[in-house]
Amino acid sequence: MDGSTWGIMPHIPEAELHAYLDQALNRLRCVEIESHLADCTPCREARDEIAALRDRTTAMLARLAPRGTLAPPITEIRRRAAARVFQRERFRQRAAWAASVLVALGVGWGGASYLAPVSSVRAVAPVNSGPATSPLRTDGGARLTAPSQTIATTGPEVSTTEPPALERRPESMSHRLLPHHAPHQPTSRPDQSGPAEFATAGGTQSDRQAEPVGPWRNPRWERAPEQASNTAARTEGRPGADGQAQAGDTGRKAMMVVTQQLKSGEVVRTIEGPVSDVAALFGTRPGEASESSASAAGSPGEAPAPVGSTFSFRHGDRMLSAPGTLPSDSLRAMMRRLNLMSRVR
């Protein structure tokens, strides 16, 4: 029987017979197909061929199956899933932590960039604009006067309207006695006609030209002697925290400022240089220093003489001063060093 003689329903398409055998048709369509198959021999033969093809295909594919497949316990799958969720959660937490650190760094950097210019201006501005008798506080609490030279401190807490104050902060060593001169600024040295040049221990001349005048940004004791003198006065046995040198005229040795911290935590600074410069820095008249240097017992050098709370030594045209209180052994060591210097000269 063919479609033309059957009349009502043509032969069933091949694809539909596949779907019929695969049970992919709805019940109504299945009834229609089964009714047709009951009266249509060619469609029955086609169905049988497709069924055989389907079975053969299934049998062929069945050969391509691993043998002895056994599902692991469901608990194992659950355990792995739980571990996967835990790892994902931990990754999220770490990512959030890293992101917060990056944000904090970014905010800090931005804030520092925003505030940095203000800090430098505040630190530089007041140095040479103070009154002639600016009271300076030393570590020992002594008040010094600096009529002509200036002493600057680093740190933004220095007020622009107040005289520069050197406060004691031994734990951080952030305050430093700094003869403040710009490289191109003339100094007030009485015995010097030309401009004086300050050499900081941390950088080259070009670096110093680029830096703003005022704070000593990167002082390193290791290079300080190169700038001034290997015989710079200092407290023996203690590392130098800062070293700063002022270059002298041709043939003259520099004025050297050394900042150190004692075991007790106190910050000690020693200044050695031409008498006029050192005396001017501490408001000491050369005459006073020379008067106090007369009683050096058995020594070619001079005896310590307190000027206020500042100890000063003088030998010839050189003078060593140490504001504040120094240990006695340090005083003796300084005297020996000064005597040695005098012999060398």
Add this chain to the structure above:
Amino acid sequence: MSDEFEALYASTYTAVVRFLYRKVWDAERAEDLAQEVFVRALAHRPEKPRAWLFAVAANLARDEARAAVRRKRHLTLLKGDPVAQPTFEPSPEDQVERDEQIAAVQDALGTLTPRDREILLLWDAGLSYPEIAGQTGLAVGAVGTTLARARKRLVAAHGRQHLGDHAAHS
């Protein structure tokens, strides 16, 4: 959900392994990937888990196929796999015959177009026409047509393999 997943796992695990094995041709790897599929199913909780399982399995198998190392192992396993894990020890003659039959089916399957092969394997894995259509993008009505073509081509290719083997032996 827990009981449903357990039932799905018990009824589908073997089918997923078989489906994957016919793509990666490595029994151990197929089992590893099948377990990975169910682990992901537990984490994602899909709405239509059965179709989702085979979709993920197909993706994992595709990723495997992209690896060059995977291909090398594939070539090695073509010679020695399912026989390498028999549940009993066949005789050497049976072993050779079985290897030849498996290789012939593999070669015949390889002659199909990727789409025909994919639909044939999905059907053999137990997916319904609508599920196959949803996964492959075909219309539901086109699934039967594609399956009919794939079955005929597979059997024809396998027949040619047999004819070639007989001609070679004679």
